[in-house]
Amino acid sequence: MGIAERKIRQKEEFKASILEAAWLQVLADGWQSLSIRKIADAIEYSVPVIYTHFENKEAILLEFTKEGFQKLADQLQGVKDQHSDPSVQLEAIANAYWDFAFEHKEYYQLMFGLGIPACEMVNQIAEMKVMTMIMISTIKEAIEGSENREADYFLKYHTYFSILHGIVSIQMIQKEGKPAEEKRMILQDAISGFIKSLIIK
Amino acid sequence: MGIAERKIRQKEEFKASILEAAWLQVLADGWQSLSIRKIADAIEYSVPVIYTHFENKEAILLEFTKEGFQKLADQLQGVKDQHSDPSVQLEAIANAYWDFAFEHKEYYQLMFGLGIPACEMVNQIAEMKVMTMIMISTIKEAIEGSENREADYFLKYHTYFSILHGIVSIQMIQKEGKPAEEKRMILQDAISGFIKSLIIK
DNA sequence: TACATTTGTTAACACCGTTAACTATTGTGC
């Protein structure tokens, strides 16, 4: 009575082949270029068959998002297990997180909804430099009036800016939830930590 | 001979009316819902007239991106001027940055290419919780073995995660540029600062 | 063999950005 099981197996294989074709497209031209029609073309079936295996395009992307979080969690657990001191673990996890993001760029962008039009333009926006200069000059002044005068102000600027953007964009993704009061504390915590490490040796 | 000037002025007004219609659409349904056709509909002209004022859709979005950075820089400069101590300034700038992002969500998302499909789904992804748990448990352990045992581990987790994501996504937007060596230093700097403020009172 | 179910197809709908080809309107030189 293996014929029902064979059918299920074939269905799974079909689903897998859809995901494989989709992933090849994502790797080739980024996930914004992914289209149902291209997938159908790649697997040499008509378009609607895809909808018998996935509710819609988003469901396909969701699959990759889950896969991404699984892979990421695996890698983080892996490096955590290599150390015993929690502080060292936190450092190792941070590095592994960074590695994952850049070794699996497509996954990461999908997981956090990154990289649309601005991606290409943000580099050539002169207007951004004003903001940059305000931040850099303030950091420079802070360093000069501190006991840590040999600090690299450009490095510190990047850190400062990255912390700000990280906090904002994470909170933007997690739509609502916590009250604003609580949210602001995260900012407060991160920035006070940054400033301390900036001005104290 | 004011007729040439009137023409220029009218052209400017037309351009402005396009941007205004576009912005209303963005405010109403987010910038992913913006389409040339909807703009044309709103200003009651045919589609191609828009292309006589803007090269393409991206140029319209670019206009808003510039506007956004200008507004942001203004606000940051404004709060910086209200203080004299650089450390206080850095804190005020951080708060103003946060305020800008959430008071002008659409601008911010445009400026940093945020919020595509994942935005809606990232909340309901069970797979993410594994990663979350790894980070939280490590932070908890670090706190318990530190001299700062009353630290809020959940707050610290958010800070940690936000810093990681911020560094990664900023570096992903600024495609290439610095060598990997230098990039990793930003991570190193931010994380070592975080860990210090985590375990030291 | 006759029927029902599954499987896959074609063709359409309603959108999208972009552009070529055309018309109506305006301004200019005679």
Add this chain to the structure above:
DNA sequence: GCACAATAGTTAACGGTGTTAACAAATGTA
């Protein structure tokens, strides 16, 4: 005032997107 050139604005199309209704072909069952 009139013919001509320049401008402004139009329609209609091209090629693309996600999604689905209607249909045909293959398969399994009675």
